[in-house]
Amino acid sequence: MQLTNRSKVVSNKVQTAMEQLYLPGILKGMLITGSHLFKRRATVKYPEETRPVAAVYRGWHVLKRDENGAERCTACGLCAVACPAEAITMESAERKKGEEGLYREEKYAKVYEINMLRCIFCGLCEEACPKEAIFLTDRLVDTEYEREDFVYGKSKLTEKVDKRIDVSKRQTLEVAEFKKLPGLKHNEMWDSKKIDKGNKH
C-alpha cells in the first residue's frame, strides 16, 4: 500500500568498472574542492571590516544628550513600559542645584539599565520616548564573557559629550512629526496630564 508519493526505490546497483576505478571520481571531487580556491571568501574579518548594515539598523542603544550636553532622559519609564521584552529598568532621582548642565529636566535617571540579552531590538523604546532621549544605533553589541556584563548601565549607554553619536537617520523630520500626532499613546497621556493639571489649579 502506498501511503505517500515520497517513497523511493532503493537502488543497489553494482558499480561500473569506471566507478570501481575510483580515480576518476576522486579527480572529479578534487576539481570541485579545487574550484573553491578561486571563489569569494565568505569571511568578514570583523573588527577591521564590518558587514554593511541598513541606515536605520537597530543595534546598541544610545542615551542622547541635548545640545548643551545635558542628559535628555527624565526617567519617565515609558520606554520600560513599552518594552515587550522587559529589558529596561531604571531608577529616578531629583536634580540638585548646580546640576542643570548635567540633566535637562528636574528628574533624571540615576540608574538606567538595558539587558542586552533580553532586548529584542524592536525599537519600541525609541518610539515611546517623549524626550527624544533613547535611540537605537547601527553599532553592534559587544561580546562578553559573563552574562552579567550584558546588562548595560549608563556608562555604556549614554553618549559621551565629546563623542556624539549621529542618530539623524532614525530621527528624521517625518518621525518627529509622527510622534506629535494625536492618538499616540504618550501624546494622549501627556494631553490628559495637562488637562488634569489644568483642573487642579
Added chain:
Amino acid sequence: MLAFIIYKLIICVAVFGLSLAVAAYSTLWERKLSALLQDRVGPDRAGPFGLLQPLADGGKMFFKEEIIPNVSNKFLFILGPSLVMLTALMTGAVIPWAKDAYVGGKLYSMQITDINIGILYLFGVVSVGVYGIMIGGWASNNKYALLGSMRASSQMISYEIAMGIAVIALIITSGGTLSLREIVEQQDAGFANIVWQPLGFIIFFVCALAETNRAPFDLPECEAELVGGYHTEYSSMKLGLFLFAEYINMFISSAVMAAFYFGGYNFPFAQELYDAMGLADGSKWIALIGFGAYFTKIFLFISVFMWIRWTLPRFRYDQLMNLGWRILLPLSLLNLAITVVVEFFRGHITF
C-alpha cells in the same frame, strides 16, 4: 678529517632544521589551504599573513599540561613519540637535495650520505616508524589507543608490500640501482621516471598516503571512532611530536616521490638553462636552482596531499584492507610484469 666532520655536521643540522621548518610551515599551509578550499580565510592573526602561527601552535603545545597515565608504562610511553620523531627525521639522510657544488674550491655533495642501498635504508627506517606508534598505543593502556595503533601497524604493513613492489619496478626502470642519487641522476639524461612508471607512481602515491596516515587513510587516529587513535592518552609536546612527525613524514615522502618519479632536482631543459646562464658544472647557482626546482615539486606534492585530505572522506577499515591487498597488490604485480617486458625491449634487462 676535521673539515669533513664539520661539513657533515653542517649538512646534518641543515637537513634536520629543514625538515623541522618545512613540517612547521606545513601545519600552517594545511590550515591555510583547508580554509581556502572551504571559502574561508584561515589563520591570519599571528604575524603578517599568520606566518608566526606555527610558533604560536608550538608554544601552546609546550605550555599544555603534561599528563602521563598512572597505569601506563612510563618508559615505553615516552619512547613511542620519540621513536616516531626519530625515524621521521632519519629518513632525510639519503635524499639528494641538490647537485654537487664547489664551495671554496672543493666539491661538496648536497646529501648527508649517498649509500648504495638508499632505498632499502628508507624502507627500513620507515617500517621502524610503525613501532613508535605501536609502542605508544600499547603503553597508553587505553583501548582506543591500542585499537588505533593496531590499525596503524596493520595498515602500514599492508601498504608497504604494494609500495615495495612498485619500487622494485622503479628500480628495474632505473637500471638496478638502489642509490637515490643515481636514480635522480639518470633521470637527468632521459625522461623522468613517471613516463615509464605511471601506474607505479599512482600505486606509490596511494601507498604513501597510507604510510603517512593521511586522509583518506587516517584510520589510526580517526576522531569519529577512536577518540584520538594511538595518541588518545598523549598530551602536551608528546602529542605535538606525534602530529609533527606526520608532517615530517609527509615532507619526506613528497621528497621521495619527487626524486623517484619526477627527477628530483632536475627539470626539463635544465642543461639548456644553465648553458644560457653560462654556469659551469658544479656551480653553486646550479645547486641552488636545482634545490629550488626540487622544493617546488615537494611543495606541490604536499599541497596535493592536503588537497586530498580536504576532499575525500575516510575509508572504512575493510575497504582499506580490500584496497591494499586485493587491488593495489595485484596492480603492483601487474605493473612489475609490464615493467619487465618494457625494460626488456628497452634493453635495460637481458636474460
